[in-house]
Amino acid sequence: MNQILGVAADEWRYWRRSHLALGGAIVFLILVISTSLLNMLRIDAETHARSQNQTQAEDTFRAQPDRHPHRMVHYGHYVFRAPAPLAIFDPGLDFVTGQSIFLEGHRQNTAMFAESSSSADFGGLSYLSPALIYQLFAPLIIILLAHGAIVREREAGMLVSLLSLGLTGSRLLLGKGLALLSFIVILLLPLVLTCLFAVARGETFSAVLSLFGAYLAYLLLWGVIALWFAAIVHKRGTALAALTGLWFVMTLILPSVAVNIASNKAPVAGKIETDLALLAEQRGLGDGHNANDPAFAQLRAELLAKYGVQRLEDLPMNFRGLVATSAEEKLTTVLNEYAEKRMAGEVHQEQILINHAWLTPSLAISFVSRSLAGTDLAHYHRFQKEAEALRFSFVQGLNRAHAEKVSYEDDINRNKSEASWQRVRVSAANWQVLGAYQFQTASLSDRISTSLFSLRILLIWLLAFLCLFLWSGWRIKP
Amino acid sequence: MFGCNLEHRATSVSQLLLGFNVLMLQADSLHVVRSNKAVLNDISFTVQRGEVYALLGGNGAGKSTTLLSFLGFLLPSQGRVLVKDKDVGADVMAARRAISYLPESASLYEHLNAIENLQYFLGLAGVDVTLGDMDTVLDRVSLAPDARKRNLRDYSKGMRQKVAIALAMLRNSDILLLDEPTSGLDPNAIDELHRIIRGLADAGKAILMVTHDVYGACQVADRIGLLHSGNLVGEFVAQGDDRIDTNAVHTAFASKANSSSLLSNPPSSNPQLSKV
Numbered sequence: 204m205n206q207i208l209g210v211a212a213d214e215w216r217y218w219r220r221s222h223l224a225l226g227g228a229i230v231f232l233i234l235v236i237s238t239s240l241l242n243m244l245r246i247d248a249e250t251h252a253r254s255q256n257q258t259q260a261e262d263t264f265r266a267q268p269d270r271h272p273h274r275m276v277h278y279g280h281y282v283f284r285a286p287a288p289l290a291i292f293d294p295g296l297d298f299v300t301g302q303s304i305f306l307e308g309h310r311q312n313t314a315m316f317a318e319s320s321s322s323a324d325f326g327g328l329s330y331l332s333p334a335l336i337y338q339l340f341a342p343l344i345i346i347l348l349a350h351g352a353i354v355r356e357r358e359a360g361m362l363v364s365l366l367s368l369g370l371t372g373s374r375l376l377l378g379k380g381l382a383l384l385s386f387i388v389i390l391l392l393p394l395v396l397t398c399l400f401a402v403a404r405g406e407t408f409s410a411v412l413s414l415f416g417a418y419l420a421y422l423l424l425w426g427v428i429a430l431w432f433a434a435i436v437h438k439r440g441t442a443l444a445a446l447t448g449l450w451f452v453m454t455l456i457l458p459s460v461a462v463n464i465a466s467n468k469a470p471v472a473g474k475i476e477t478d479l480a481l482l483a484e485q486r487g488l489g490d491g492h493n494a495n496d497p498a499f500a501q502l503r504a505e506l507l508a509k510y511g512v513q514r515l516e517d518l519p520m521n522f523r524g525l526v527a528t529s530a531e532e533k534l535t536t537v538l539n540e541y542a543e544k545r546m547a548g549e550v551h552q553e554q555i556l557i558n559h560a561w562l563t564p565s566l567a568i569s570f571v572s573r574s575l576a577g578t579d580l581a582h583y584h585r586f587q588k589e590a591e592a593l594r595f596s597f598v599q600g601l602n603r604a605h606a607e608k609v610s611y612e613d614d615i616n617r618n619k620s621e622a623s624w625q626r627v628r629v630s631a632a633n634w635q636v637l638g639a640y641q642f643q644t645a646s647l648s649d650r651i652s653t654s655l656f657s658l659r660i661l662l663i664w665l666l667a668f669l670c671l672f673l674w675s676g677w678r679i680k681p
Numbered sequence: 682m683f684g685c686n687l688e689h690r691a692t693s694v695s696q697l698l699l700g701f702n703v704l705m706l707q708a709d710s711l712h713v714v715r716s717n718k719a720v721l722n723d724i725s726f727t728v729q730r731g732e733v734y735a736l737l738g739g740n741g742a743g744k745s746t747t748l749l750s751f752l753g754f755l756l757p758s759q760g761r762v763l764v765k766d767k768d769v770g771a772d773v774m775a776a777r778r779a780i781s782y783l784p785e786s787a788s789l790y791e792h793l794n795a796i797e798n799l800q801y802f803l804g805l806a807g808v809d810v811t812l813g814d815m816d817t818v819l820d821r822v823s824l825a826p827d828a829r830k831r832n833l834r835d836y837s838k839g840m841r842q843k844v845a846i847a848l849a850m851l852r853n854s855d856i857l858l859l860d861e862p863t864s865g866l867d868p869n870a871i872d873e874l875h876r877i878i879r880g881l882a883d884a885g886k887a888i889l890m891v892t893h894d895v896y897g898a899c900q901v902a903d904r905i906g907l908l909h910s911g912n913l914v915g916e917f918v919a920q921g922d923d924r925i926d927t928n929a930v931h932t933a934f935a936s937k938a939n940s941s942s943l944l945s946n947p948p949s950s951n952p953q954l955s956k957v
Binding site: 205206209210213216217220221359360361363364365366367368369370371680681 | 749752754774777778780782784786788789790791792793797801802804805806807
């Protein structure tokens with residue numbers, strides 16, 4: 204153990220005296236700290252703005268005066284998705300998905316890009332997140348530091364001197380590995396600090412620990428890869444060239460190729476074609492605004508038979524409100540089918556992408572990171588589903604008020620006189636059907652369960668290269 | 682000259698007291714094959730406590746291979762190598778612990794100064810020494826005190842060699858393996874190094890050095906083995922107080938090694954070759 208610690212201590216001394224490595228590490232730390240701060244400020248501002256907008260939207264809806272209930276269906280309502288606490292570290296898909304949805308009757312609107320501040324970002328420069336820096340640049344710093352670990356001694360003919368002291372190749376490599384591990388822990392300190400801010404904003408310690416563990420495994424993997432190369436090649440230049448080439452392919456080329464493969468293998472229908480298909484299907488469902496639409500003839504017959512009356516006016520409820528309710532239900536079923544299909548397509552694309560993590564650990568860590576941070580596709584889909592459930596609930600609540608609190612006769616004659624117009628207005632108390640909404644990050648066990656497949660791939664990568672690392676230590680000879 | 686004889690007699694007495702004639706290194710019908718090529722063929726020799734044995738040969742003769750075999754980095758294809766009567770193959774680490782090895786170009790870290798290098802390497806070897814011990818040994822190898830805190834990248838080859846020798850001395854192993862220890866040194870440094878080597882042997886160390894420096898080997902060695910193309914083709918032994926005759930070794934070396942460029946003087950017509 205003393206030998207391993209001795210080698211580790213000397214490696215640190217070498218790094219301290221090697222200005223290039225030290226410089227690289229300082230640049231990295233400055234970059235990650237500044238990005239974390241900027242991201243933190245941005246997320247804080249967004250959280251505040253969205254929370255305020257949500258409250259304002261709810262207050263505005265509930266403060267509407269007495270109206271015809273169906274006008275409120277079309278008046279609509281906004282829901283905003285507050286960022287997850289760990290979005291300050293990894294905004295994940297939040298950068299490319301909308302964060303607010305306009306909820307209204309007869310439609311499922313897509314999420315919109317809400318931040319007006321985004322308009323200033325013509326270069327996409329604000330997309331640099333701490334997570335991205337860890338995923339892309341930390342491996343480069345590790346390569347810079349570790350590529351010469353054993354090959355430096357080999358080139359200088361020092362291996363024979365070191366091994367003749369009774370030091371084994373494995374201990375030499377473990378010593379270098381220990382030094383690198385401690386360096387990696389230092390590299391992860393800004394992550395810890397950033398995550399502590401997330402804890403202050405409601406995140407759990409366990410989630411932060413899980414994220415730390417995942418990044419430790421990822422950076423350790425790069426360290427092990429770098430040391431393995433350094434132990435088997437004979438020239439330092441070869442090690443550096445091979446490792447930077449590997450970094451380039453794994454972090455930049457393969458993820459980009461994988462995205463293209465996923466979008467080609469599992470294409471998802473675009474908005475225009477989806478809207479056209481929906482429109483065609485919607486025609487068959489009937490127009491919920493028109494109680495005389497033949498699509499509702501059966502409903503009419505059933506109701507008249509059920510209540511034993513001959514006229515719609517004699518029904519105990521407003522037939523137009525019942526038609527609106529029925530139409531909304533049928534339409535929502537269809538809309539949900541389309542939405543489920545689109546989400547399934549996106550999940551399929553994501554699965555194809557995740558499978559490419561067998562080729563590059565960068566994809567594995569990016570999925571693990573997003574899942575644990577609560578900024579992945581699953582969270583985005585859940586936001587859409589929750590928003591839809593809220594929409595359906597308040598629209599049907601209003602339709603119920605339409606059916607129960609407005610008489611059919613008044614309703615069909617509402618435009619005939621001011622008095623009948625006044626009679627179809629229902630009390631604003633009915634607008635309380637709108638429930639309060641706040642998006643919550645999934646529980647840690649759910650997040651871990653979502654990330655398990657990618658996490659397993661990442662650990663298999665690490666295990667495989669740890670074996671190669673230990674094997675190369677055993678093979679080190681002068 | 683008279684003083685030299687007295688000193689040598691005194692050494693002989695101390696050799697008796699220290700239990701000399703103990704076999705520290707032994708190559709027994711050693712064959713080594715590297716990359717399917719026989720590098721050493723049936724080499725046999727011994728080195729005793731208090732003895733300097735020089736293996737002399739040209740490039741590619743198998744000198745360094747012999748040293749690497751004693752360190753267990755190369756295992757014999759036939760025969761065996763023994764360190765302190767123990768087969769190296771049976772316990773490589775025990776062999777390495779018993780040996781201080783000085784490679785041809787002093788392999789030390791350039792980012793460290795002399796003291797730091799000594800501390801680091803001795804720490805790895807598990808040898809506990811004080812700063813005072815280090816200064817004493819560095820004084821013995823004549824490394825200037827003001828140079829000791831400078832990084833080795835500013836050192837000349839001779840200065841590095843001094844640090845490497847200091848390291849070998851501080852390890853206080855019973856056996857020293859020296860690979861071309863005088864290579865690249867100036868004449869004064871060579872004399873100084875020879876004096877140190879001789880002193881270590883007289884203190885009871887067994888020293889195996891490989892070299893192609895005929896004069897140096899004759900000056901310091903008790904016995905010289907002549908290595909040619911992996912074969913031990915001759916052995917010269919110092920007789921009594923006399924050193925080995927340089928001309929005799931010259932002649933044998935030139936005829937066997939076919940490396941006349943190494944020789945600066947014509948070979949003697951009276952070689953004292955004890956075994957060919």
